[in-house]
Amino acid sequence: MTQSDLPTDEPEQVRQARLLSLSGDYVAAIERLEAWLHLFPNDIGALVLKGNVFELQAYSTSLDEGLSFLDSSELRIAKSCYEAALALESENVDALTDLANLLEQAKQYRGCVSLLNKALLLLKAKGDDVGASEVLVKIEEISPKI
Numbered sequence: 001m002t003q004s005d006l007p008t009d010e011p012e013q014v015r016q017a018r019l020l021s022l023s024g025d026y027v028a029a030i031e032r033l034e035a036w037l038h039l040f041p042n043d044i045g046a047l048v049l050k051g052n053v054f055e056l057q058a059y060s061t062s063l064d065e066g067l068s069f070l071d072s073s074e075l076r077i078a079k080s081c082y083e084a085a086l087a088l089e090s091e092n093v094d095a096l097t098d099l100a101n102l103l104e105q106a107k108q109y110r111g112c113v114s115l116l117n118k119a120l121l122l123l124k125a126k127g128d129d130v131g132a133s134e135v136l137v138k139i140e141e142i143s144p145k146i
Contacts, residue, residue, distance in 0.1 A: 011036065014046050017053070026057040044085045048094045051081030055102070070106055078102065093119045097135065109145045116142070 010018070013036045020029035033050040037043060058074035061067060069075065079102050085095035100115035116139045123132040 010045055011040075011043075014043070014049060017046075018049060021049075021053045021056060024060070026053050026060065029053045030057070042088055044089050044092055044095070047081050047085040047088070048092070048098060051078040051085070051095075051098060054078035054081065055098075075102065091118075091122050093122050093131070096122075100138075104142060107145075109142050113139055113142055113146065 013032055017029040017032035017036070020026075020032065030050065030053055033046055033053065036046050037050065040046065054074045055078040058069055058072040058078065061074065062069040062072060079099065082095045082099040082102070085092055086099065089095070096115045096119040100112045100119070103109075103112035103115065116135050120132055120135045120139065123135060
């Protein structure tokens, strides 16, 4: 992902947090996002990004320190960020799919497929055929595990 691939409609502080996370500076990215969310607690995009950054940090920490990815406190925070975003906007496809991915990693396949089905319906309703087909492939991959 290059800078030109980044969303252009997000606030500068959130954009900078995204760039920091892409460079691996998760602590600084989280600090920026927390400062932003202190001012704008209902910014769903920032909440989802905060979850993404905590998820990346959890993965990085588990690799560096040989800890369990699924047991990390960062992963619990990521999950709560996605849930907070969904509490504000239950039809947020990014939060639905990100939370579904966490559930899949935790082998909670029923909950994962349920969230993905909701995302699939929303994407179809928006006419996003590419996004819908990606989610459908994921559902077909996970469904046999239920």
